[in-house]
Amino acid sequence: MAEANLQIRKDKIPGPSAGKASVESGAKAPRSAEDTPDEKAGETAQDQAGGDGQGSSAATLLDGRYKINLDRPLAWLSSPCADAYSVTDIKDHAASFYALIMRPGTTHRGDVLDALLKAPTTSLLNPVRKQIMRPVPKGPERLVIMVQAPTGPSLSEVAAKNVISGHHLRKYVIPSLIQALSALHARGIPHRAIRPDNIFFTSSGLEDVVLGECFSAPPAAAQPTHFEPLERSSADSLGRGEGSLHCDLYALGATLLSCHIGRLPDAVKDQDKMFAARMGQGSFWAHAAGVEVPGVIGNLLRGLLNDDQEERWTLKEVRAWAESTMPNRRSVNVLWTFARPVTFRRISYSDRRLLARDFARNPLDAAIFLRQIDFVSWAQNMITTELFSEKFEKLIDVRREGDLSSGRHGDHALVARACAYLDPMGPMRYRGMSVCLDGIGPAMVDAFHAEDETRQAIVSHIFDNNVLPAIVEITLDRNPAANALQIELRQAVDMMRRNKGRMGLLCILYKMNPSLQCLSPRLKDYWITSPRRLLMVLDHVAKNSSELSPLLDEHVLAYFCAHTEQAERYVRRLDISRRDPVQLMAAVADLLAFLQSKLKAGLLVNLSEHLVKSLKPLANTLKSRTRRRMVTERLDELAKTGDLGRLTAIIDLAHLKMVDYRGFSEAKNKVFHLEQAMKRLRRGVKPSDKGARLAGFRAASALGWLVVLITISILSLQAQ
Amino acid sequence: MAKKPTSPKKTKTGAKKASARGAGGKRYGGGGRLIAYMAFAGMLFTAPPIAALLIIGLLPTLVLLLADVTPERGIRLNAMFAFNLSGVLPYLVKMWEAGPSFVLLMEILTDLMAWTVMLGAAGAGAALLWVCPVITAGIQHYLNQGHAERLGEQRTAMIREWGEGVSSLEERPADP
Numbered sequence: 099m100a101e102a103n104l105q106i107r108k109d110k111i112p113g114p115s116a117g118k119a120s121v122e123s124g125a126k127a128p129r130s131a132e133d134t135p136d137e138k139a140g141e142t143a144q145d146q147a148g149g150d151g152q153g154s155s156a157a158t159l160l161d162g163r164y165k166i167n168l169d170r171p172l173a174w175l176s177s178p179c180a181d182a183y184s185v186t187d188i189k190d191h192a193a194s195f196y197a198l199i200m201r202p203g204t205t206h207r208g209d210v211l212d213a214l215l216k217a218p219t220t221s222l223l224n225p226v227r228k229q230i231m232r233p234v235p236k237g238p239e240r241l242v243i244m245v246q247a248p249t250g251p252s253l254s255e256v257a258a259k260n261v262i263s264g265h266h267l268r269k270y271v272i273p274s275l276i277q278a279l280s281a282l283h284a285r286g287i288p289h290r291a292i293r294p295d296n297i298f299f300t301s302s303g304l305e306d307v308v309l310g311e312c313f314s315a316p317p318a319a320a321q322p323t324h325f326e327p328l329e330r331s332s333a334d335s336l337g338r339g340e341g342s343l344h345c346d347l348y349a350l351g352a353t354l355l356s357c358h359i360g361r362l363p364d365a366v367k368d369q370d371k372m373f374a375a376r377m378g379q380g381s382f383w384a385h386a387a388g389v390e391v392p393g394v395i396g397n398l399l400r401g402l403l404n405d406d407q408e409e410r411w412t413l414k415e416v417r418a419w420a421e422s423t424m425p426n427r428r429s430v431n432v433l434w435t436f437a438r439p440v441t442f443r444r445i446s447y448s449d450r451r452l453l454a455r456d457f458a459r460n461p462l463d464a465a466i467f468l469r470q471i472d473f474v475s476w477a478q479n480m481i482t483t484e485l486f487s488e489k490f491e492k493l494i495d496v497r498r499e500g501d502l503s504s505g506r507h508g509d510h511a512l513v514a515r516a517c518a519y520l521d522p523m524g525p526m527r528y529r530g531m532s533v534c535l536d537g538i539g540p541a542m543v544d545a546f547h548a549e550d551e552t553r554q555a556i557v558s559h560i561f562d563n564n565v566l567p568a569i570v571e572i573t574l575d576r577n578p579a580a581n582a583l584q585i586e587l588r589q590a591v592d593m594m595r596r597n598k599g600r601m602g603l604l605c606i607l608y609k610m611n612p613s614l615q616c617l618s619p620r621l622k623d624y625w626i627t628s629p630r631r632l633l634m635v636l637d638h639v640a641k642n643s644s645e646l647s648p649l650l651d652e653h654v655l656a657y658f659c660a661h662t663e664q665a666e667r668y669v670r671r672l673d674i675s676r677r678d679p680v681q682l683m684a685a686v687a688d689l690l691a692f693l694q695s696k697l698k699a700g701l702l703v704n705l706s707e708h709l710v711k712s713l714k715p716l717a718n719t720l721k722s723r724t725r726r727r728m729v730t731e732r733l734d735e736l737a738k739t740g741d742l743g744r745l746t747a748i749i750d751l752a753h754l755k756m757v758d759y760r761g762f763s764e765a766k767n768k769v770f771h772l773e774q775a776m777k778r779l780r781r782g783v784k785p786s787d788k789g790a791r792l793a794g795f796r797a798a799s800a801l802g803w804l805v806v807l808i809t810i811s812i813l814s815l816q817a818q
Numbered sequence: 819m820a821k822k823p824t825s826p827k828k829t830k831t832g833a834k835k836a837s838a839r840g841a842g843g844k845r846y847g848g849g850g851r852l853i854a855y856m857a858f859a860g861m862l863f864t865a866p867p868i869a870a871l872l873i874i875g876l877l878p879t880l881v882l883l884l885a886d887v888t889p890e891r892g893i894r895l896n897a898m899f900a901f902n903l904s905g906v907l908p909y910l911v912k913m914w915e916a917g918p919s920f921v922l923l924m925e926i927l928t929d930l931m932a933w934t935v936m937l938g939a940a941g942a943g944a945a946l947l948w949v950c951p952v953i954t955a956g957i958q959h960y961l962n963q964g965h966a967e968r969l970g971e972q973r974t975a976m977i978r979e980w981g982e983g984v985s986s987l988e989e990r991p992a993d994p
Binding site: 813 | 890896897898899900901904907911915939943946947949950952953955956958959962963965966969970976977979980981983984985
């Protein structure tokens with residue numbers, strides 16, 4: 099039955115009774131995962147998978163009852179980061195779910211997923227269970243999310259056949275969407291995936307609708323570009339950021355309009371032209387493409403598609419509209435136009451945002467342009483709607499002398515700063531990357547997932563070469579996202595500066611993507627989303643690994659740095675000790691002991707044995723035989739305990755090594771003196787030696803006086 | 819205040835003084851020698867025959883006194899004087915008991931036995947001064963061997979504890 103519900107999409111004939119029952123049964127679905135944290139889920143999966151990576155046929159059964167049909171993918175429900183498959187509930191055939199299996203190396207909205215697992219909302223396809231498991235026996239671990247299955251066609255399917263009338267929208271669709279968005283927005287969660295193919299009717303009667311899932315990919319990852327508000331639409335698809343609740347309302351307007359006039363997202367082929375049209379005429383007219391939308395529905399769509407975030411209708415106003423109370427129309431703000439058109443590359447621009455976009459597309463030409471003009475006067479003359487302060491002059495720092503470096507980093511950074519000034523609400527644009535400040539994390543994941551070293555280097559420059567701090571400063575007063583994220587971004591920049599190079603980049607990657615699994619190549623078969631689980635997996639993997647050091651690669655260390663307070667100083671110590679094996683092993687032992695204690699990971703017998711195995715050869719380099727024997731015996735005793743804290747407290751190898759070295763030096767000195775004395779003593783004593791001569795003469799003298807005494811005695815006796 | 823530089827004359831005197839000291843640094847003579855000289859001078863006036871016997875009988879010691887320039891001159895002189903004196907003493911007592919007279923002095927000096935006793939005692943002293951260092955060298959060598967063995971045992975124990983690397987006669991351990 100559950101499978102049948104999902105097959106409806108293929109047949110395009112939704113079954114009304116089945117659909118309704120499905121969503122309702124979804125609400126009643128077992129909520130055993132409600133209080134299941136990620137790591138607990140992971141441990142459960144570990145147990146299920148046999149703990150040693152050995153899968154079993156039961157591994158494809160989630161919770162012992164939901165069979166994931168890997169041979170039945172549901173492509174239309176997949177997201178950029180997860181593949182959807184049909185699910186069979188072997189105990190309750192009435193329930194209808196589908197499974198989202200996360201792809202490795204991708205991230206998702208973990209906070210939203212956990213929030214919805216804990217408390218599902220109405221009119222939304224809620225997650226009902228998440229678990230880390232091995233979907234394929236003996237295959238790698240994946241995060242699997244069970245989601246309520248849609249029970250009717252999507253808006254896009256229906257609109258593709260017949261446009262949805264304003265009456266239908268107002269009577270059935272909009273109230274359900276208001277309900278869903280009210281519930282989400284009340285909890286501060288923007289949906290960020292509102293589009294026609296992610297809104298489903300609950301039945302073939304085409305009445306109520308539910309919003310599709312919004313947690314399996316970064317915010318707005320699958321949104322059509324023109325369904326994003328102007329300020330975010332020129333960002334890369336994975337770098338659009340979470341944005342605000344206003345973004346949902348814009349997407350809602352775009353969705354309703356496209357369904358109403360039958361101009362679905364696919365109909366827009368040239369996004370550049372669309373963008374220019376939105377700039378020139380406003381998004382409503384660009385979306386409507388000349389189609390008149392009269393009446394109350396027109397008022398709603400104009401309000402929702404207002405390009406000024408402050409002027410855009412809020413959910414409260416939409417609700418008032420639904421109750422036939424007409425909110426006041428507001429005037430369009432013309433804040434972004436130049437006082438006079440600006441010509442760049444023989445094209446005339448009257449909108450600052452459009453010029454910023456083309457600056458970013460031609461950064462080297464833009465740098466020449468910026469250096470040729472007197473930027474301060476130019477900005478004051480062209481942008482009359484706001485004051486060009488000295489602060490901006492210092493921050494943008496346009497200098498006449500060109501950038502002579504081979505990489506032209508200075509030119510690119512200059513253009514990024516100028517773009518941030520011209521379009522402060524827009525994304526950060528640097529060397530071809532275009533990401534919103536709150537979308538840097540997912541954009542980094544994409545760069546690492548694609549193994550795109552060029553983009554990774556660009557991100558590294560953004561954090562390391564003062565590009566990001568300058569952009570945050572420039573946009574701070576005018577971009578709410580920059581204002582909200584400034585502390586987090588500054589911390590990330592500091593982290594990058596503390597941990598130089600790739601290590602710093604990885605630290606930021608994990609810091610800015612809390613839901614991202616550890617991407618260590620050595621642990622690719624595991625789905626690790628908490629430092630505690632990472633430590634436990636390391637303990638597990640150590641059992642079959644010949645060496646310990648390769649397990650602690652950059653990804654693992656960066657993951658600990660990002661997710662465990664104070665781990666960074668241990669990792670830095672480890673990093674500077676790499677040249678000395680003793681110092682390195684001491685640093686490794688200290689790090690693992692700290693993590694074991696901090697994360698309350700229990701006894702780590704395998705890591706302990708591995709550590710002892712690695713420490714033993716180093717202990718054998720101790721010079722003192724007694725100390726060596728004692729340390730080896732203690733190591734053997736401690737290996738089985740799994741208590742790394744005790745191990746490091748008792749066996750401080752670096753200290754022992756130092757004491758041993760001192761002892762050896764003293765012993766060497768002593769032996770040197772002994773050998774010298776022995777050599778002197780064994781050399782033999784000659785009568786001509788000073789000591790022997792003197793002793794001999796003294797003996798002779800003593801004998802002489804003895805003879806004198808005897809003579810005197812004899813003479814005295816004779817006299818008597 | 820700057821110290822005055824030591825004059826060469828002073829240095830020479832110092833060297834002379836040093837030569838009057840024994841090898842062990844102990845000074846022989848000094849006040850005792852002054853008393854001996856004064857007694858001898860007194861005797862030269864009160865009992866000239868005895869003084870003459872002493873000069874003649876202690877001739878080997880006087881020769882050593884003038885000829886010996888070794889650092890151990892003092893102790894050697896001491897030994898030689900003791901032996902020489904033990905040879906002269908019987909004749910000195912004889913002259914003292916008979917009353918000092920040149921007749922008796924001549925009698926003693928013409929007695930071959932007297933010469934044999936006095937010079938023989940000095941000869942025995944000289945012989946012992948030659949033999950004793952040989953004997954003491956032998957004894958010292960014997961004692962050193964025992965000491966060296968004990969040090970060798972200590973060294974072996976250290977090598978057993980710290981390994982062969984600890985033993986190196988050539989290189990001194992570097993500071994940590």
